[in-house]
Amino acid sequence: MREFTHMEATTIEEASKNARKGNAMVIAGGTDLLGTLKDEILPVYPSVIIDLKTIKDLDKIEEEKDQIIIGALAKLADVADSQVARTNCQALAEACGKVASPTIRNMATLGGNICQMHRCWYFRTPDDRFHCGRKGGNTCPAYNGDNRYHSIFGQQNGCVAASSHDTAPALIALGAVIVTSSRAVLAEEFFAANGFRSCVLEDGEIVTHIRVPKSKKSVFEKFALRKSIDFPIVNCAAAYGADGTVRVAMGGVFPAPLRIKAAEAAVAGGITESTAKKAGDDAVADCTPLSGTAYKVEIARTMVKRTLLRLEGER
Numbered sequence: 001m002r003e004f005t006h007m008e009a010t011t012i013e014e015a016s017k018n019a020r021k022g023n024a025m026v027i028a029g030g031t032d033l034l035g036t037l038k039d040e041i042l043p044v045y046p047s048v049i050i051d052l053k054t055i056k057d058l059d060k061i062e063e064e065k066d067q068i069i070i071g072a073l074a075k076l077a078d079v080a081d082s083q084v085a086r087t088n089c090q091a092l093a094e095a096c097g098k099v100a101s102p103t104i105r106n107m108a109t110l111g112g113n114i115c116q117m118h119r120c121w122y123f124r125t126p127d128d129r130f131h132c133g134r135k136g137g138n139t140c141p142a143y144n145g146d147n148r149y150h151s152i153f154g155q156q157n158g159c160v161a162a163s164s165h166d167t168a169p170a171l172i173a174l175g176a177v178i179v180t181s182s183r184a185v186l187a188e189e190f191f192a193a194n195g196f197r198s199c200v201l202e203d204g205e206i207v208t209h210i211r212v213p214k215s216k217k218s219v220f221e222k223f224a225l226r227k228s229i230d231f232p233i234v235n236c237a238a239a240y241g242a243d244g245t246v247r248v249a250m251g252g253v254f255p256a257p258l259r260i261k262a263a264e265a266a267v268a269g270g271i272t273e274s275t276a277k278k279a280g281d282d283a284v285a286d287c288t289p290l291s292g293t294a295y296k297v298e299i300a301r302t303m304v305k306r307t308l309l310r311l312e313g314e315r
């Protein structure tokens with residue numbers, strides 16, 4: 001690890017202003033960022049790390065009329081255990097409870113989870129050994145390389161990594177809004193392969209809180225190789241909106257988590273064994289797997305069906 005200046009921010013404005021200056025990055029729980037610093041994966045090493053944990057009241061989980069407001073600094077373990085979250089946005093509480101391990105969930109924050117960098121092993125190889133398109137290079141080594149954990153829906157901005165945020169499909173299915181220091185963005189428009197980032201944030205922009213509309217029922221499912229601690233191969237969430245329609249989102253299948261409108265259309269008339277199966281089939285109808293990801297198509301198909309049947313079964 002190289003030397004950097006550690007700054008304890010006291011306000012969002014202070015953090016945002018300093019994060020815009022030159023070569024600075026913000027840190028929350030540090031469970032993702034510290035690994036990237038130790039491995040020196042980024043071509044330019046940050047000289048200033050701005051700590052958000054010293055800003056007061058960014059970790060609240062509160063009910064406000066028909067929404068739940070969750071501060072960016074809320075720990076995943078606290079969201080998973082929160083009665084307010086479990087009652088009103090169950091899919092998000094379930095997703096938070098399935099990230100990594102108890103130790104990580106007690107340090108990691110919701111804001112950090114949605115802003116984590118991609119887990120592509122070429123992007124993450126220490127010392128920027130694969131200078132891929134995401135870091136200013138002009139190739140994607142995964143496209144022709146070992147891509148068994150990558151996209152089944154093609155590339156985004158030249159990248160075929162798979163989104164790895166467990167909370168993202170839940171936030172998209174629930175119709176959440178991500179509020180930053182300068183704007184409010186729908187969760188389904190927040191995630192993207194954007195330089196080294198996995199979301200649309202710009203330099204100096206900081207997630208302050210997330211507004212999650214209440215849902216009378218929502219569920220989250222995750223398929224990973226290990227149950228104890230592992231990133232998703234595919235994850236999926238489904239939620240009833242206030243108008244009674246079903247929203248479905250999937251992660252691990254594209255550089256950004258995707259809202260699956262074809263699956264939503266298949267269950268528009270109600271969720272049954274056969275409409276849930278059709279939703280799974282329709283969800284993957286247009287996918288274009290890479291040389292190593294054909295097996296993920298079946299997993300994605302099954303995850304959509306399983307998530308919808310669970311949503312209906314628990315209603």
Ligand SMILES: Cc1cc2nc3c(=O)[nH]c(=O)nc-3n(C[C@H](O)[C@H](O)[C@H](O)COP(=O)(O)OP(=O)(O)OC[C@H]3O[C@@H](n4cnc5c(N)ncnc54)[C@H](O)[C@@H]3O)c2cc1C
Pocket residue numbers: 025026027028029030031032033034035052072073076098099100101104107108109110111112113114115116117164165166167201205206207208229230231232
């Ligand atoms: C062993 C291991 C297993 C893991 N397993 C999973 C898993 O199963 N599922 C999963 O989803 N993730 C997993 N992760 C990834 C990661 O640890 C978590 O996603 C975690 O939620 C990141 O949160 P954090 O607060 O620690 O973020 P940090 O490490 O502090 O930050 C992560 C990134 O987000 C930026 N950032 C943080 N907060 C903000 C904010 N408020 N505004 C703007 N930018 C911000 C930082 O600059 C940094 O780039 C795992 C990590 C490890 C090390």
